[in-house]
Amino acid sequence: KPLPASSPPAAPRKTPPSAAPPSHAEMMEAAALAWQTRRSQAKQALIEEARLSAEEAANFEEIVSAMNERLREEVGEIAEELRERLAQEETDIAPRETLRWADRMLETLIETDDALLELVPEEERTGITAENIDPTTYVDPTIFEPVVKLLDAVEEGEE
Numbered sequence: 001k002p003l004p005a006s007s008p009p010a011a012p013r014k015t016p017p018s019a020a021p022p023s024h025a026e027m028m029e030a031a032a033l034a035w036q037t038r039r040s041q042a043k044q045a046l047i048e049e050a051r052l053s054a055e056e057a058a059n060f061e062e063i064v065s066a067m068n069e070r071l072r073e074e075v076g077e078i079a080e081e082l083r084e085r086l087a088q089e090e091t092d093i094a095p096r097e098t099l100r101w102a103d104r105m106l107e108t109l110i111e112t113d114d115a116l117l118e119l120v121p122e123e124e125r126t127g128i129t130a131e132n133i134d135p136t137t138y139v140d141p142t143i144f145e146p147v148v149k150l151l152d153a154v155e156e157g158e159e
Helices: 024-050 055-087 095-119 139-155
Strands: none
Touching: 024 055, 024 139, 055 095, 095 139
């Protein structure tokens, strides 16, 4: 019996040129969009779970806004310190410095946590999903823009 005809050789695959990886700023934008959705869901769930009044919900907004403003200032100061170091070609950062930066941010988060716990009546706390009252759920990722811009500039060789 004759052998079946073989298939024609496969055409060489043309792979698309690899797309450049997204910049830190593009990743930040995507994170911010996802955060807005998650924040709205968590806030609504917290209002329902804790049975917050309209006044308490407004206080919640003030607490979270104040937290994000403080974090934004702290991150801006950290980015400026990093920018100055890069300008002086100092790239070594002592672990203790990063711990100090973390401490500043953690202090803000702990104060926010205290304020949120004070806002929610103790008898309502047992029915709350932990992440809905966790201050880190409400950290706006755009607070990191100064550092993100610095990272992009360094990668592009501008700093």
